[in-house]
Amino acid sequence: MRPFKSFQTPDMKVYRIYVLLALALTVSSAGCKKILEPNNDDHSTFNRVYDDPSFAEGLLITAYTLIPTNDYKYDEVATDDAVTNDKFSDLMKMATGGWSALSNPENVWDNCNKAILYINRFLDVVDTVTWKRTNPQLNELYNRRLKGEAYALRGLFKYYLLRNHAGYDASGALLGFPIYDKFLSSEADFSQPRASFSESVKSAYADLDTSLRFLSADYGNLSDLNELPPGFGTITDIGDYNTVFGDVTQQRISGRHARALKARLALLAASPAFNEGNNVRLWEDAADYTAGLLDDIGGVGGLDPQGAGFYLKQQVDDANLTSGDKKDIGEILWRRPIYNNHQREQDNFPPSLYGNGEINPSQNLVDAFPMANGYPIDAQGSGYDPAKPYDNRDPRLSLYIVYNGSTMKGQTIGTAAGSGDDAIDNLQNGTRTGYYLRKLLREDVNVNPISISDQKHYNTHIRYTELFLNYAEAANEAWGPDGRGSHAYSAKDVIAAIRKRAGIAQPDNYLASIATQEDMRTLIRNERRLELCFEGFRFWDLRRWKADLTVPVKGVRISGGNYQYFTVEQRNYNNSYMHYGPVPDKEIVKFHLTQNKGW
Incomplete structure (x- = not known):
């Protein structure tokens, strides 16, 4: 998939600061090089962060640009839920036997540690930057919110390091990541060993809990001082609060987001891949943390x-x-x-609608949708008819997946053999499984090159x-x-x-x-x-559940009213160790870190 690139939108103007930062600062992916120290000329130096609040905030904004969920990864094509018709896909290579510590499309080690480096540098200077020289209360509010964001984001990146890279070493120890909670200069020793999984979880929890001391639960304008959230009782001007924590700040990380990340981390820690001995208390924690959020919405x-x-x-x-x-x-x-865009539709509309049809849902996933009466298709009482496999199915099937005879943009899509551009035997960019993606796509987008029209996403x-x-x-x-x-x-x-x-x-x-x-x-x-299909969960759910990773991807070839089911693509994973992703090989070589078993 070609991911959406831009991170700028009218409702988050502050993200434009990153452009300025990128021109003035450089930091290596491992965090070993100094911030720019140019010769005595008219270039910006790092000292500018103390004089220019927007420049200082750019350190934090850089971390925002590195959040793994900024784009949909579509790594379902590396599971039993889908394949891609992109013959050059790194995810396809990974799923069919090419996953290694040297070649890992699921590597977030570099970006997450880079983000943590920027956050640590920001926390190193946040208390010395004058955020609003003319108004001490505004200055304190900016300091408070930005510090809270930094801790919450650091907890977020630690979660992804655990999800993608935690695992057992050859001795049977469950390891997490090296804990860097202070900014390290180029002279510092970066060869810190990986902490245990439990220590890493505690470190992430500590960051998320610390963020809650500074952040409000939600951002948005308030009418008067009586509406101030807990912990803001010293505020004397509601206008100052709204300037920093009001509508303009929405979509920045908040206290409620930090609580959700803590609940998500608790579920990961309770899951079979990481919960040796099935400690029920860990499941109770995950349920309790999550329920607190759900109770807030009734x-x-x-x-x-x-x-x-x-x-x-x-x-x-x-x-x-x-x-x-x-x-x-x-x-x-x-x-x-x-944002306004048409790339998602360009990539995934069927060929007859001028799309590339890249993501092809599997027969496995189609079979997972029950009948409209709620019974699995293979259960007694389901009423499933093999001759009419799409009749009387769970409505989510037609909401998320295009199958033979589906209507899309007012046009019938035929995936059966010999049925035209969208047929399974269209070898150029037709479906490999007999299905196309519908979820996440807007049918009011037009990708016809003659009259392309974007829509909001x-x-x-x-x-x-x-x-x-x-x-x-x-x-x-x-x-x-x-x-x-x-x-x-x-x-x-x-x-x-x-x-x-x-x-x-x-x-x-x-x-x-x-x-x-x-x-x-x-x-x-x-x-x-x-x-949650096609939102980036299946790949990691299978791993945290320690489920079978080798289930082949099935498809259907429809010809003359007959449904012939076949294997589209094998899944070449090793269930003995590939429930845990590798630490990048270069980090093992450079810092002598312990690798996960099997890699």
Whole structure:
């Protein structure tokens, strides 16, 4: 996939500072080179950060540009959910046997450590920068918010280092990352060993907890001092608060985002790949942290009725913070700013709509969608008809995937053999599986070269649907399908709400039949697979669950009304060690770090 590149939008003008910073500062990916120290001429030096607040803030903004979820990675093509028709895809090479410590498309080690370096440098100077010389209260508020953002972002990057690179070494020790919590100059010793996984988790938790001392839960203008959040009681001018924590700051990392990241980290730590001995307390922590966020929106009743189509026109228009009540839609906790573009559609529309059809959902994923009555297609009572495999299916199937006979942009898409540009036998850029992607695409985009038209899009960092599914998984492992702990809802309650929103016929008799923790686990994982498909979860979910990574990708060839299912692409992973990603080989060589077992 060709990712969207620009990070600038009207509702986040401050991101433009990065351009200035990039012209004036350089830092190596390992953090070993000094900030520019030019000869005595008229170039900017690092001392400018003390005199120019926007220049100083550029250190922090650089970290924002390195957040892994700034773009959709579409690494589902390296799982059993999809393949790509891009023959030069690094993800395809990885999935078919080319994954190594020297060649790793899932490497975030460099960018995350680079971001932490910038954050540490920012924290080193934040208290010495004059943010607002003429107003001491504004100066303190800017210092407070920016410091809070820095700690929250550092916790975020530590989470991704753990997700992508934590693992067991050859001796059986579970390792995390080297903990760099202070800025190191070029003379410093960077050959610090990897901390244990538990120490790394504690370090990330500490950053996220520290950020909560400084940040408000949410950003937005307040009317009077009585509305100030806890911890802001010394503020005497509501205008000053709004200047720093008001509408202009929305989409920067907030206290609520930091809490969500802590809950996400707790789920990772509780997962089978990292929770040796299945410590139930870790599952309880994950459920408790997540429930705190869900309770703030009314629990299960706060599930956004339109959340499954968060990328569609009405929802994107409603999420536009430059108009209306300045509040995001109910589905979104944190996202990228809105931008106008057509690249996503150009990459993934079927060829007959002038697209490249790059992401091809698998038959495996299609089969994971139940029938409209909620029963899996292979369950007794489902009513599944092999001769009409797309009839009476879960409505999410047609919402997310284009299959033979689907309508897109008012046009019927034929994927059957011999059916034209979109057919499975179109070897140029046709589907390899018999399916095309619909999720995340806007059909009101036109990619016809004669009359290209852009539409608004955004990428998500955290959706509430993810949090609901996180809670369901953790609550089931901690207390079983119907257990609630100290909360007002169970795992089954959450899944019931998600399936009802999806359009599963009510009453949901299949869900009602689920009685064991094991069966509920299977259902929760499947619902997660459907709801979060093509948002970058499947690759890492399979690994943290220690699931089978080698399930071949299936497709369908339709000819003369017959459905022939076949293997499209093998998955060449080693289940003995590839549930954990490698540390980059150059870091092993340069700093003598311990590599994860098998790599």
